[in-house]
Amino acid sequence: MNDSDSIDEPTDELFAPIRTYLQGRLDAEDLHLDDFARIAVGWSHETFLFDARWTDEGATKTMPLCVRRDPGNALVREMSDLTEQFKVLRALEKTDIPSPKAYWLEDDPSILGGTFIVMEKVDGVCPNPWGRDGRTFYEDAAARGVLPNSFTDALAAIHNADWRAAGLDFLGVPGPGQDFVLAEIAKWETLIEAAEHPAEPVLTDLIGWLKANAPSTDRLSLVHGAYRTGNMLVDHDRVSAVLDWELQVIGDPMYDVSYVLSDLNRQGSDLLSYLVERDAFIERYEAATGITVNLDACRYYDLLYAMRSCAFWMSASGLFMSDQNTDLRLARTAFSVPVVLDLAARHLGY
Amino acid sequence: MFAPEEYLDRIASKLRSEIGPAITDDYARTQAFMASVILERVSRQITAGFDSEQTELDEMRLRLAPQIGDDPELSALSAVATDDTGLSLLVESMYQARDRLGQDRFDQALGEVRTTLRLRLDRSLMIAEGKAS
Numbered sequence: 081m082n083d084s085d086s087i088d089e090p091t092d093e094l095f096a097p098i099r100t101y102l103q104g105r106l107d108a109e110d111l112h113l114d115d116f117a118r119i120a121v122g123w124s125h126e127t128f129l130f131d132a133r134w135t136d137e138g139a140t141k142t143m144p145l146c147v148r149r150d151p152g153n154a155l156v157r158e159m160s161d162l163t164e165q166f167k168v169l170r171a172l173e174k175t176d177i178p179s180p181k182a183y184w185l186e187d188d189p190s191i192l193g194g195t196f197i198v199m200e201k202v203d204g205v206c207p208n209p210w211g212r213d214g215r216t217f218y219e220d221a222a223a224r225g226v227l228p229n230s231f232t233d234a235l236a237a238i239h240n241a242d243w244r245a246a247g248l249d250f251l252g253v254p255g256p257g258q259d260f261v262l263a264e265i266a267k268w269e270t271l272i273e274a275a276e277h278p279a280e281p282v283l284t285d286l287i288g289w290l291k292a293n294a295p296s297t298d299r300l301s302l303v304h305g306a307y308r309t310g311n312m313l314v315d316h317d318r319v320s321a322v323l324d325w326e327l328q329v330i331g332d333p334m335y336d337v338s339y340v341l342s343d344l345n346r347q348g349s350d351l352l353s354y355l356v357e358r359d360a361f362i363e364r365y366e367a368a369t370g371i372t373v374n375l376d377a378c379r380y381y382d383l384l385y386a387m388r389s390c391a392f393w394m395s396a397s398g399l400f401m402s403d404q405n406t407d408l409r410l411a412r413t414a415f416s417v418p419v420v421l422d423l424a425a426r427h428l429g430y
Numbered sequence: 431m432f433a434p435e436e437y438l439d440r441i442a443s444k445l446r447s448e449i450g451p452a453i454t455d456d457y458a459r460t461q462a463f464m465a466s467v468i469l470e471r472v473s474r475q476i477t478a479g480f481d482s483e484q485t486e487l488d489e490m491r492l493r494l495a496p497q498i499g500d501d502p503e504l505s506a507l508s509a510v511a512t513d514d515t516g517l518s519l520l521v522e523s524m525y526q527a528r529d530r531l532g533q534d535r536f537d538q539a540l541g542e543v544r545t546t547l548r549l550r551l552d553r554s555l556m557i558a559e560g561k562a563s
Contacts, residue, residue, distance in 0.1 A: 283518075284517075285544065425551055429544075
């Protein structure tokens with residue numbers, strides 16, 4: 081008998097339903113979920129990690145697993161459904177992008193109370209770059225020099241992926257010209273409208289400027305949409321899995337590059353994402369992809385990210401104000417809106 | 431009787447320095463700290479007041495008149511731009527009227543509105559961050 085058999089079962093209310101579900105899936109009556117933990121990350125879907133262990137024809141089998149569940153009141157829930165995530169993860173298995181294998185998708189709410197997916201638990205850690213410990217982790221890794229290259233290579237793998245062959249065109253393929261950018265603006269405008277936040281004239285100005293100055297997109301790639309440290313697992317100084325496949329689109333690869341270059345993800349640090357030197361990133365990225373970094377486009381997308389940030393914070397505080405989520409951290413985000421708008425206004429020259 | 435903002439500051443301080451640290455549950459402790467942060471900002475919002483807003487908007491309309499005076503739609507929107515909703519409508523309509531106005535006039539008119547938006551944004555920043563930009 082394994083030691084963990086004698087330990088009390090976790091008190092989490094979803095432990096028993098998850099085990100019951102997996103007993104059926106794995107045909108494992110004696111199933112144990114070792115090291116079961118609900119991890120607190122972000123305000124999106126709930127995440128549970130554990131090692132499934134059972135006996136099959138006298139042999140012990142193990143399977144490291146991750147369950148992600150839609151709690152029904154997640155941030156940006158309108159544009160981040162688990163069904164799409166599951167399809168994306170399945171498609172990514174046909175590419176060189178490091179990502180977890182997706183095993184099962186369930187949309188029957190009677191099982192866990194909401195849609196959920198079961199996927200591989202990949203080895204690695206995901207330090208939070210906004211905390212002191214996380215920043216130290218990435219800056220130490222930067223000094224060793226391996227992880228910065230892996231970070232850049234994983235982004236190159238995303239942009240080099242043959243998304244049509246992988247079946248990712250279900251994400252929607254923009255037409256030529258400004259189609260990608262205008263669709264992206266429209267998507268975030270929808271979130272802003274749904275948040276029912278009081279009018280912000282600086283944001284109206286920003287959106288007007290973005291529409292009036294939308295660049296053309298001449299190359300389409302799979303775009304992660306939030307590529308930074310904290311959205312990936314790191315194992316032995318390498319990116320073992322790119323996570324948070326929630327905002328991906330088919331679009332301009334500069335959209336991701338801009339996010340990497342953005343000051344938003346490296347406050348107080350010279351290192352992009354607290355990890356990568358800017359020149360080294362650009363040089364390695366261009367060599368790995370054959371794509372020349374377009375800094376004008378990146379500056380434009382930086383402002384689009386400001387709009388996105390406003391949409392996030394408005395949506396977050398809107399969840400609180402509409403009683404859909406009582407977490408006061410969401411209420412506090414209303415005060416982040418003017419901070420982002422200040423950055424945008426300065427970009428626009430006032 | 432204490433002013434409302436003083437009450438809020440005191441409650442925020444108590445939450446941060448006494449109640450929060452005494453809570454052992456991580457989530458509940460974070461909530462206490464968040465409550466203190468929010469109360470501080472609401473207190474600043476009360477303190478900041480809005481005395482200068484109407485004057486700023488009147489001045490903006492005067493500055494805008496030479497740019498949009500002959501445009502009935504924008505003139506009407508300027509006249510009723512008395513709050514953030516009205517200002518948003520005005521800005522949105524200015525972008526829609528860009529071709530009609532011509533680039534130079536559009537830039538000048540938007541610049542006048544932006545001067546006012548900057549003042550309003552500075553006040554919001556003072557509330558959000560506790561400092562002027």
